[in-house]
Amino acid sequence: MLPLFDDERNRRKINLGGASSASSHAAILDQAKARRMEREAQRLRADSAVRLQAWWRGVHEAKKVKAEMRRVFEGDVLGLTGLRCLVLIGRDEEVLGAWSSAMTEETLLKNDESWKVLVRQASLLLLQSVAQNPRSKYALAHLRVLGILISHELDYLLDHGLYSYLGRAISNIPLEAKSSASLPPLVSLVTSPLSSPRAFPDLVVYILTIPLLPNRLPLASLTTLSSRIPYAQFTALEPSRIVASLEGVSAAHLLANLLAFTPPRYSALPPPALGGYLHLFAALLAIFPANSFEPPKARSTPSRPTALSDSDSDSDAPASTTVRVVSTFNAPPPLPSFDQRTTKRLLVLPSPSHIHSLLSTRAPRPALISFFCSLGVSWPAKWGRVLGAVVVHTGGGLIREIYRSYVRGTGLGRDDNPTKLMDPAHAQHWPSLLFLADLYTQSLLTMGDDEFFAPASNATSAPRNPLTLDELTSFSRQLLNIAFVLYWREDQAGIAEGTVPGLNGGLRWEGAREKVTRCLQAIHARDSRRSFTPPGHWLVSSQIDMHSFVEAALAEERQLTSETDLRGRQSKAQIAFMSPRLGVLHNIPFAIPFEVRVGVFRHFVANDMLSRGRLESYGGGRMHQVHNWGAGRTHVSVRRGNVAQDGFDKLGEADLKSPVEITFIDQFGQEEAGIDGGGVFKEFFTSLCREVFDTDRGLWLATKQNELYPNPHAYATEPHSLNWYRFIGRILGKAMYEGILVDVAFAGFFLAKWLEKQSFLDDLASLDPELYQGLIFLKHYTGNPEELSLNFTVAIDEFGVTKTIDLIPNGSNIAVTRENRLQYIHLVSHYRLTKQIKLQSEAFFEGLSEMIDPKWLKMFNQQEVQILLGGVNSPVDLEDLRRHTAYGGVYDDAEETIVAFWKTVNSFDQEQRRALLRFVTSCSRPPLLGFKELVPNFSIRDAGNDESRLPTASTCVNLLKLPRYKSERVLRQKLLQAIHSGAGFDLS
Template identity: 50%
Template sequence: MFMIATDSWTWLMCFLIKKVLLQTTDELNAYRLLSLLYNPSITYLLDYLRRAMTSYREVAQIVESIILQVISLRHPSFDVLRIITLDLFTEPFLLDNMSNQAMSDMVTQLPLGPWLVVVGDLVKEGAIKDDASMAGLLMNVTEMGYIQHGKYLDDHVLAKYAKAIQLLLSHLPVSFLTSNYIHVQDDAGRDSSDEDVEMIELPTKISPLIKNRLESLYNTEKINSLLSRCMQLTATDSNAIRFVSSFINTLLLRWPMKKNDILNTLLYKSVAMQQLLQTLWQSWSASKEAQLFGQEQIIYRLNEAISLLTDADSSESWSTLYLLCEIYTRLLLTIADTELLSDDLNQHPFQLKQIIQLSTHLKTISFVMFWRADNMDLSREISHSGIQLHQLRSTITQLLQQIHMRDSRRSFCPTDHWLIKDLNTDNFSSAAVAEEFNLETDQQEKKLSKGRLAIISPRLGILNNIPFVVPFEQRVEIFQQFIQNDKKRNNIDERFRARVGATIRRDHIFEDGFNAFHKLDVGLKDKVAISFVDEFGLEEAGIDGGGVFKEFLTGLSHEAFDVNYGLFVATPEQLLYPNPNSFATESQQLEYFRFLGLIIGKAVYEGILLDVPFASFFLKKCLGKVNYLDDLSSLDPELYKGLLSLKKYDGNVEDLSLDFTVTHDEMGSSKTIELVPNGSQVPVTNQNRIQYIYLVANYRLNVQIAKQCRAFFKGLSTIVDIKWLRMFNEQELQVLLGGASIPIDLADLRANTVLAGYDERDATIQNFWKALESFDNTLRMKFVKFVTSCSRPPLLGFKELVPKFCIRNAGVDDDRLPTSSTCVNLLKLPNFSSYRVLREKLLYAITADAGFDLS
């Protein structure tokens, strides 16, 4: 009937479907169209089809028939496959309402492998001109793979199928895959509260039908099926993990709304998670990149390291590592420390030696990418992996931080494992202080996220993201220098008279302190003078040279952080965290929390140690981090054990009659909180128990105290810059607030002691040091608290005490007890007649908190 070439006939069939049956408005080649329409037979066929279309079902049947004719050519040429792809399979909804039989016939007759290669070539050539056609091709290619649950995707075709989808997703505008609003930020960091975030509205000229269809094509069930098929291939082909990694990474990066589904599938619903992570690890650890970044002395091979990061031939290795980091980071959210430290691969996929080795790789990669951030284009894509350098750095750094956090809690890495070998810390410190000073002077730092900060100041980028590669003592010295520079900028001089003052009643320290200072905000950085009023309303004599203000801070903290006051409560280990009850979120209570943040910030700013033991999950939350399952052990050990038991439960979880709610007891009454919408109607099952465990821990550790923590941190960061705080983790921040939890070094204390009315050779002084040496460390800590108000020594030793510890002669009197003035670190020690009397009196004084004397 038709005397035209095969490719023209194919094109005509595509035209019939698009222009007549589907009635689209795509532009066609006018010359080619006219040349065909001059054929009377074709004109007759068009008229016949128009008259024949009496129902949608008839249209669908004609579409089926023509498609099968088009693809049933015995040996379709490359040109024919291009025509089919460009003029037919770019049509959205093309395969809708085709019968299962027609779909099966189509996929068996179409040479899938060559066709998928053509699809990839057309995408790379830019032959697909509009976004709707790209979306249509993605829909149709995806649908072809789902026919009979992927039955026709043998191992040979699967790689081409994954590559074709990867290319299509990479070239499709993100607006087809997300909501109408997305976050735009410079770095893909997860601790996003301190990132620069901008909301932009995406183009709205997108058919909602297309977006909905893409959503349904990539629903959880179909993603599970596709990923499981890919994972099965990696079990038989060790090289397949590389293209599979690249494919999955594209899904994660281009379709962020599907990220949770994808990661949960990989961890809990596909092949064994242990097998997947081990395969990824083996692939990565055998690469040339792993060999280089496994070197501890990376500082001498920086140029080589940067070359590998930007080498086109390295893209497969980076794709493998990126996926490994994404999956393992997600897994660690619900892995207990005991499971992590176990060599039982049924509990955890890696042995400890592998975790240590992995952390070395991550540490050196992250260090190089921050250290040389000013020499790298972090928006650059790593070859054709779809991964930008800043995304790789962010994902690697997040996992590195997680492993370091675990090691900080329960050490398993070698000594000095986290430090960068041969890094010149003296030069690093001085340069970091100079960079910070310039930033502060320029007044631009408040607009900088961690990512932009790292580009402008590589050293500050390291201190804010991977501070643990620099020794803690070095960071403390940098921190103290930051404060000194800040005081200079704000013209704060200890030699001058205080610009801020207040009169405080000794029996109303918190109330009067709040009324006097809570509105000062950054003004509280100034020197503050305190006058105390006794119970009779009489102002106490004396001038505040700093010691009285220290006493004020100490007294206020004792009052405000007392659990009986109601703002804070204690864990079973007597560690403090904000009261989670609803009344603590009222506006006045939140103002109290903000004020206490100011007070703690002022103490840190002045180097005054406060004996207030905070729970680590509270400090972690204040630093802008998120708490996870293993942090729950310190808050509620019983609930923690229960959730771990649920995680390991071998039976049917539904038999436990749990649902997605938690019960909170408050003021004698119980309140039920739904963890998900209609949570009381959602049973906990074997499939969703990990989500339940995560949500319960998240509610107790994050949601309940979120407002209180934000208010506290708002006050704290008003005095102490957030950049400075980010140099420390939660354990180190506790040391910063309350001193080092180390044995009291008497030699250090003695070397930094001033004598008044005594000489080092006096018998009383000799007996005093002899008595302290006879005390165990617990008693020595009581003594230090007795004279300084804090039981722990300063961060960098007793040389940091201001003023220095002083022993003053209190006269000859064997009946008198030693007394102290903690505000000035002073011990008033009588000139006792013997060692025995001195030891007894000193021991009684420090254990009974005897006699505070302000003289």
């Protein structure tokens, strides 16, 4: 070895070159850093070498020690020393196999503490071995030993993951190996500890979550497991702890396995156990986001906007009176696809047969309600079918029970304290109220008005409303207060993001609001047809200042219009989020007085006109038009005998929001003169309506009450016919835009489509009385409905040819039964009231929407829209008419003929007064808010001294041309002759 000082590596290299050295200061620092890093690397290599050598020596020594212990073990397999060596050796399959093969019950169960401690540790080694390879050559020996030990060391094994290891062992046996000899002893080990209450939660978490568990076990083992599960112990389960230890996929497998084992035993389960079982299901369902089990089918974007929400929906979800809210938040990722057998078992959950079996038990109502609420949140696609099954099975009894026992006495929606609605103290009440709202809404879909209004004292067996009218009055007020608070809150972000307390699955306040609104609208629809609530019941006037409300609503609408221009059409949920007052007007408009809403509607129209330069101002309910008769006007000539066709040809693409000037061409081809400086559009419109709404033309049909609806026949869906519907919609929208009253009545179920509302079974009575009576007979039929040989089809007759239409896929092969007859009744009604006129209605509403923003109309129900179109169907108030009548020529209020005129008209009955009104204004009904709203005002002008002439009228300007009759008798005779003959229209 060289002397230390001669080692070149340790010599310090000194540069004596001074300033002339080629190395800079930076280079010297880099070299020093490099040498430092090299020394650090050498140190690490040396440390690693030391550790590696130590490890190698340890392994080498361990092998020697294990070999020695194995030698000792082989010499004392049944003794204490051998057992101690086995535990120290650990997972050695040959050693464990030799020991378990040699053990017998007598040798295992020694009364020695040291032996017991070591046996416990050995049992864990056996469990680990079986879990890793349950089909090894020693597995049966291991399982035999564990079978002997389990009853003596149960607590120790449960504490150290017995069921976790057993679950892994069963899972590691392939599905196709269900004949494996290891499975029967494994199932025996699973069931042996179940007498201990501690075992059941582990069984649920580690065994019942195994995918396709029933398919993995041989029949004998499956029977053993199924019969030994302690179902009564569901009472003691803590669902929150179970759920906390599971992932979504494991929870789905647990649901599927429970549905394979438990339903046949529902009737034998005591109510507390069934309650625990349902609470567990509710908690498990809460893990999954909506549509996890059955994602909704993607739908293409419609080519044109439409106001229809239920026009072609065949889903099982309950038909909604509001647009279903689509969350704008990111949805959780979907679950991985399941095996077909798992999916089939999960489909049992919302099936009518499963629902019926649950409802046949004595399940505690709170648990049942919790289960149904969770099912509705996680599986909305099947929710309508579930509700229908509940209604069929309980016959309204459950509705009555839930309301009287769980909803009526709660603090939710009370008039004296509505603001405490979202207090967590109400958590226990929300599930009952929301489930009741959904359930009652579903029942109304197939409840006729005769049943709805049946007296509670009716002692016959005839069906009746499950809630009395007094109860409905209280319940609807409760719902109204809840809905109003949820729409009115300025914190709409909290409504969209916050969840309802007490509900599994995290239902958001937005979803709860939709459920409440849907039920509220359905009850209000019945009250609108036949009132049963006291005056002012639906109003919230006492809670808000109406003047401020209107001003704020107008401001919100202007802001929303600008947002819509930027982002496109807004949903109801978005409108409610951005505009609380518009949310009230669009969803629960009946909470605001009708006159206020009409005023808001007129403001919306006026604002639109102002934005187009058509108005100078709008105030005091009066529009101040801009009189620019030339620029921006549409000029159209129409022939007297071809008003509809010429209007269709020339106004189809015109901007109808601008003034339209009509010139009539007489039979000789000459232009007729107009008198209003702006054409005679109102007369044109009156003539047009007379033609296009004539049922002989084939576009419209009339009910028994002479109410119009689109013709459902196939030729009405041809492109040319749809263009006519679109044109009629535009023209009718023009009338509403200009404030022209239309003397035409539409069927309520057709008007409902304008407002995205659901038509009910009772609407069918006006459309097809025979079909309605047949469906009512089926609903109340006490025999077996299958005796009637009905299936899920509907027959339609067109031009003498009968066609059969399936209501659901393969409907011709699905019989109508006691369980599904309500679904059949709903589908038949839906087809006749909605689907048959789908295309016609869409075309009509597309044209209407070009003139009237759909969200403006959503402030009204069907009856109110009819009033907007044609005025109020109330007696003609002559005093009001006289106060708002203008005079021309020599006439004034004190002139002799005018005095005689009002005296004569005052003697008319209401039919004669309506005839006069129709003669002068073209509409027999007075304006909604009185004659001050008639534009132009009702006017009377003198028409000369010739008393042989009849009075004439210019309906385009609401003008009566009245000759100066000297005799009151002659005036009466001539006036009645004119108004009843329909003659006398004059343009001069």
